Amino acid sequence: MKKLYYCLSLLSGLLLAMHPPFPLEIGAPVPKADLVLRDCSGQDITLNKAKKTNGLLVMFSGNNCPYIQRNQGRTKSICEHALSSNIGVVLVNTNLGADEKSILAGMKSYADEQQFNWYYVADKKAELAEAFDANHMPECYLFNQQGKLVYKGAIDDSPGNADAVKLKHLENAITDMLAGKAARVAATTALGCNIKRF
Known part of the structure; x- marks a missing residue:
């Protein structure tokens, strides 16, 4: 009986470690x-080190996802806004696969092309x-x-079409945070490409 309890406890712990x-x-x-x-530049960082005086923005992203392509201008704009507001910015690429060296090279090429001046890890x-518990790209x-x-969720209310944006959720959350207020909308549903678990 003790052995069974031990095995169940071990299995439960493993499952919790794999998924929150x-x-x-x-x-x-x-x-x-x-x-x-x-980082795609070859530098090692932590989220704590990336955080600035007014906070930290973490965005799950990638190079080739169609939703990322549709959000390129918005990603660049909101990341520049965050940095100018003394908020650290880290873009995170989870869809790496096995060949880390070529993935990092692709990330660096993409970051250079997009003129990122924030971390892309x-x-x-x-x-x-x-x-x-991130599942989509982009997810903020x-x-x-x-x-x-x-705040957690989408950049805005129209991830598939920049011309249809009515509510800039992330920008509003940054404005509210800098004013010392709770975000008027604290959580939204992020739509985009699925984050793969390799």
Whole structure:
């Protein structure tokens, strides 16, 4: 009986380690904040180091997803807005596959082409995606000065069509956060390409 209990406990622990039991809730601290991540420039960083005085924006992204292509201008604009507001920015690519070296080279080429001046990191073994419970690209997580989650979800209300945008959810959340207010909308549904778990 003790052996069975031990085996069940071990299995339960493994399942929890593979997938978080609950989604990341508003008010939660930055997950895996000290996990060492490889930026496409070859530099190693952590989310804690990337955080700036006014907070941190983490966005799950990639190179080739059609939704990423449709959101290129919006991604660049909101990331520049965050940086200019002294909010650290980290884009995370989880869809890596086995060949990390060529993936990082592709990420660097894409970042150069898009003129990124923020971090674009590889999420080996989908560790960040699991910790954040992120499932789509683009999917955004905004943390305040204290490293607490204040917004999660989509950049805006029309990820498939920039011309149809009515509500800029992430921009509004940044504005509210900088004003010391709770986000008027704290969570939205992120639509986009699925994040794969390799």
